Amino acid sequence: MEEEKFAFTPEELKETKILHDDLKDKLADSLMPGDEEHLTAFIEHTMEQGGVHRDVFGLNPILTSLQTARITVDEIGLRRDGVIATMLYGCLGDHLEAVEEIRKAFGDNVARIVHGLIRIQKLYEKNPVIESENFRNLLLSFAEDMRVILIMIADRVNIMRQIRDTPNKEAQHEVSEEASYLYAPLAHKLGLYTLKSELEDLSLKYLEHDAYYMIKEKLNATKQARDAYIDRFIGPVKARLEEAGLKFHIKGRTKSIHSIWQKMKKQQCGFEGIYDLFAIRIILDSPLEKEKQQCWQVYSIITDMYQPNPKRLRDWLSVPKSNGYESLHITVLGPENKWVEVQIRTERMDDIAEHGLAAHWRYKGIKSGGQMDEWLANIRSALEAGDGLQVMDQFRMDLTPDEIYAFTPKGDLFKFPAGATVLDFAYRIHSKIGNSCVGGRVNGKVVSMRQELHSGDSVEIITQSNQSPKRDWLNIVKTSKAKSKIRLALKETQAKEGLYAKELLERRFKNKKVEMEESVMGHLIKKMGFKETSDFYRQIADGKLDSNEVIDQYVAVRDHLQNAAKEHEIVSAENFAYESPNEELTHSDDDVLTIDQNLKGIDYQLAPCCHPIYGDRIFGFVTAGGGIKIHRTDCPNAAEMRRRFGYRIVKARWSGKGQSKYAITLRVIGNDDIGVVSNLTNIISKDEKIVMRSINIDSHDGLFSGNLVVQLEDTTRLQSLIKKLKAVKGVRDVSRI
Template identity: 35%
Template sequence: MSDFQPEEIKLINDQFDDLLNYYKAVNPNGNIAIVQKAFQLAYQAHDGMRRRSGEPYIMHPIAVAEIVAKEIGLGATSISASLLHDVVEDTEYTIEEMEQMFNPKIASIVDGLTKIAGATTFKSDSIQAENFRKLLLTMSDDIRVILIKIADRLHNMRTLGSMPPHKQYKIAAETLFVYAPLSHRLGLYNIKSELEDLAFKYEHPATYADLASKISHSEEERDELFRQFTKPIEERLKILDFNFTIKKRIKSVYSIWKKMQQKDIPFEEVFDLMATRIVFEPKTYLDEKVQCWNIYSAITSIYRPKPDRIRDWISVPKANGYEALHMTVMGPKGRWFEVQIRSQRMDEIAEKGYAAHWKYKSGPDSNETELERWLKTIRELLETPESNAIEFMNDFKLNLFSQEIMVFTPKGEMKVLPQGATALDFAFEIHTELGLQCIGAKVNHNLVPLSHKLKSGDQVEIITSSKQKPQEEWLSFVTTARAKSKIKGIFKNERKKFIKAGEKRLEEKLNKLKLTTNSRILKKLEAYFDVETREELMYNIGRENIEIDNLQDILREKTQSKIVKYWRLQFGNKKNKQTPEKKQDSQPISKRKSIQLTDDKSDIDYTVATCCNPIPGDDVIGYVDENDNVVLHKRQCEKAIKLMSNYGNQIVDATWISHKLHSFLSIIKINGIDKQGMLSQISKVISEDQDVNMREVHFGSHDGVFEGIIHLYVHNVEDVNNLIFKIVKIKGITNVQRVEQSQLSQK
């Protein structure tokens, strides 16, 4: 007897029937029985369980299985594992029972999808990163683990509205940091775009709503332009006897916002909102590539192409298997149009990624693709994994580059590397020994150092020496995970020796002071020498990078400050004793779900992160460190996204309350026509503003235009916006915007 209501049981059965009917239609000879058996077990195991939204929990695994079947195109084993993916984690069933009831493959996939149980240490480890590493370990044997996990994440993002804000930020950041780029790398473009949009929607709801509204309002104009643009193309392709479809693709909200940020432009200046996609049924007697170029030729006989915007991914597919011919042409009303040309096979690979790529693989003798080479690299990375899960995640992220370059060996063999890769990365890409013995390289016949960054089309010859030994400084400039993991592997044993030497040296120094090593002393030393972990401290002591001859002074100085702090806490506030605060106020910050930021810092003492300099009015999150101190970041800050994706339990939702006492640093950038008196006019506007003070001014002009960077102290976002509104009114000013220090550093 089920614990669900009759209408809920009907809904569950209808949803599963829809999934089963779809699978039967696309796989008439598929293993229907095992899918039905998996559903029955999942239904029984999750009976009575509900999601936070209140719906029966079994609806979630069914939805994940639907994504796996319909949007990724996987088969019975994956659908069954999707239906069972939470059974072991949330119920009494074990992996061994899964193996007995189903088969070792399904059990192995379910095991890979089951989170690690138990807690983790506060700072050096991250349970989120550990869980992801476990996923990858299983993925190295079976790619279906990560594909199902992506489907699981997509459904969780689609239903994220029922979660509290601090959970939404953590999950959204983790999605942007790992799952969206991973989906892209596996060729799941539609899923990648939806994950990015959903994450953006929860991190910046107001901005998302504004952009979505603007896209919607311009839809009628876009449809008319699309009709005008495609009509002559359709006529020409019909004359050439092509069987084809033409679709329009609208740029995602997140990618529009990202372009606005990167190019410093408003929405109205994003001209490539829409792309035209031509998908054709290839003629059997002619090569697909030739037919793509025939369509290209037909279009360029109607519209003039932009030469620097031709992308030939049919001759050299992307590393994730993507094939297409892209071009940009000048269309009606002086608008640029991007056109994507694909065969039906190319389109299916683009839509369903790895699963479709494998379907079209011609057999065991076919050439190894870039996607398979990437998976091989991941397996190599897992062979010598970082002991620290966060470091491992950082190395793995290096393999998720979407921008790639094509580089050639002296014999003309092509290698695909991430943009920014160096000559040393190239050496490790060829062979580990070649990388370890590399002393230099010739790029296009010119001698270059190991750190030389390669460009697409470079021909590279590696120079080696048997006397060469790996250098630690190599880690500062290599960019590929393969190179980093191989270099780190060499230094692991050596590092252990230095750590032991450091422990011995510190112990000897402490013995002379009649002290023993304990966590209190180690924390003082870590803080004094500004190192993150005990391992790093011991390593630097062992290498004599850190001098501890004055150990007694270091410990005394820290101890005194602690005593003073203790004295003030115990005796300094007796006269001003306050009435007891609310219970929540006495709670450690790390246990709270949200905090309010006021002018009075007596309740919550927070600091502003220098990487993004948030000010009152910005969307912010708080990261709570091990001392219960709060560091504020903008939600879109890259460092904040990384913290939320790795340390979700230490993130609190932060809300600004009115601020008029404290001032915060903000930076604005001004562009305009260089003319006499311009700086004076800008300075006058700022000096007359009662809520703003200038700290630094940097102006430079070139060929009749200028750029100015002004550092200001303001109370909140409203002050900045008001000032920008006043400055932009000055004749000759073309653009004024708020920027971050990190954006200036990149330039």
């Protein structure tokens, strides 16, 4: 069956001529010789080739392009390049092969815009989940020229205007949802407030028909009364401000239907419950040095006339918002006891709020990356600078590719740092997918896990059940999330391998009828040059160490240790004595204590009953003589002091570390062998930061117990010392007294 040839209806022809003449008149100063002829030739050729078709709503694409072009001129300020690109794309669709012909006929700018529009159309074909902020940013990064986004917004506004009576309600619903969560926020970001409000209102009209018309009818019914009320409110205010000699102008604006509906839903009330249907803005023509003074002067005048609601005061004059927004918002009880919101600002503040620093859209809570914000703010300034032709024609996207966006086959969109790989993508989906990843398909092509991703890539991960993470994977991935998941998987793998190797070795020992002792094994592992036991067992698991050789070496180490033990006769530790020849060291004033709340420099003594040292939790006790003694909070006498003399206890804490050393006593219990005590003293003597004062030993029933007095700097060194002493063979317990 032959396809029906595209044709214009009489009404479409009439509107097309009107739009054509209007655009030609408005663009006369920017069109180049031959533009009109070339454009007509392109469109006629496409029609002859059967390349022009009505869309899902039955709309004429040539007429739609003209309507969109007029919006880009009237509402946005685009000129020749933007309009020609709009017309061409509307008729050509996504024929990339035509871009070179367009470049020859209309130049690089037009070709680049058309190419950007086609690229974004290709993005849509991946069925992305476009509700996400990620898709919005991807859209922006794909638009080589910002006019691509502006044309898309204008096109969506135009379609929303044309589909009011369409029978295709499903398509109408889909287009309206996209307008609401994608195009309206983009228009808002770019300062296109009129288009943003229209998109929101029309999407509400199609998505929630009853709510839209209910609010519209109520607004229409109350418009006359509302306008009269605004006049009644403004009249006396205007007179008082003029009396004060202020230069100003006043705006009164009604909220959009969409924002009223959002407020009704948020506050869970009816139309009548929304009292701030409009806001009044007083904009002062004020010199910079008098801005705050005059704003507060207006505030004073209005609050003298009308009762303010203090809970609704928003002072962004004293401390502007982080985005530069400055304004004073007050809500007052106007005539007839109605609440009225009044915004007070200067021309400069109004300019920043409306045009600069991207203040308004961030103020409403739309989030985006810092670099994208700056870029969009520059666009907005360029759009509203007045000389739109030169600025926009010279504009280039200035974003460093520090972020990329990639799709799953289902259309979910993930953000990654530049340089991220297929393996990063796999771990982003799930740890199990990452751990078993062997490669991927990027845009249908099989690639390795090392393949770098680019914005717009569609990625499918290929897995194998026998795959497991390798250490060199840490060099492949870019994201910290993937790195931490790989490290965790490697640890789990090592732990499993270590356990397997240990069980294997124990079985071999059993087969050879050799008893495996942990202490001897520890000596062997150190002798073989391993710092970590896990490394030793990993080499057993990998087969790099022969278990038979390990057993032979183990037997040699065991026999050596046993012979060494027999060589010296056990001598009682009671015969061991040590007293340091050095004088007793005391704490210096280097270590600072803060007594009570914030008092420093007060004389104090460290209590001899518990010997506090730097780092201990402490308190101060005011003695009968008025001095302060510092005790540990776990001092044996602490409970009694608190019970009987609670009023003499003051807070104390260490607040400065000096060079002091503190004497502490350790109680050591162990096997009654002078060799054990020698080992203890060797450990202490090797540490330059610890001074040993004395050791007193008692022995009984094969055990010795002794008090070991040392001097050291703080609790950290003390804990380290106790740990080392407890590790000595033959030591049963070490505790501080």
